[in-house]
Amino acid sequence: MNHTYVKRIKLWSPVVIIASVIFFFSSQPYEKQDLKPGILSKVDLSLVEKTADSVSFEYATSEISISRLGVQQFVEFFIRKGAHFFIFALLGLFFYRALLHEGVNVRKAIIYSLLFLAFYATSDEIHQHFTGNRTPLVQDVILDFVGGAFGVFIRSLKK
Template sequence: MRRYVRVFDYLLLAAILIGLFISSSQPYSQQDLRGTISKMVDEEKWGDRIGDVAIPYGGKEISVGEKGTAGFIEFFLRKGTHFSVFALLAFSWFRVISHHASFAVALPWSAFASVMTAVFDEWHQTFSPDRAGLVADVLLDTFGSVTMLLIITLIYIFPRKR
């Protein structure tokens, strides 16, 4: 059974890395969710609710006024995906590295591998049409990775009592 778990860990890591590469290779027009969001959400109602919210991100203001309601919602979906995927990536790196190293070695190497993946992912985006690599996205990805590694650390430090 343990052998199958290892294979699954490697496959999960490979799937995430391949998914990131494919996603970073696509132009924004292939990933644009605004049309779908517009069909699913009453933009006027949501625009009234969140119209006053403005968030600085990557040197720009993110607001309903700047992006429209669907664009504003899409921003949060995309950034939530960044955070979640890199949290899963950190978990996956940790699982794979921990097959070969102790917890004390696997944890920092997982962090390093996750951050380097974020850097290369953003760099790779600079070669895709209508895409840009943002330092803010690397920081967000790093925050997702660190959050997961902190959860792993807490689980390791405070094992369940039986």
């Protein structure tokens, strides 16, 4: 097999795998991803309840607080949004890295990466529109994009 071909597969495989994982989870209804009956039911959340009891803010026109959601759903919100940020950070990092290794200059690689991330984050939320019990949110597009941009930034620090 051609050495260049193998190198390209190694470069782009993480991008394809991460994008596929995002697509897979976007295809699942909320009930299949609900953390409350599993992980969160086995964790003592009393410390969170005591320390974050006064935390309250709006996200996508909904109040996020323990008093409104309960402690399990409150924690689940942060886990879910952290997962959005983290997976898109990985996607941005590996997409940018692949472009650089393909010989794209840094400035163009950043621009192409950010455009790709904006497109993929938007298409992910559109995909969720067609998935049962999922709500597409502009705020999630922004969160995903910022996570992806963070990944690009982190990778850009490497010389």
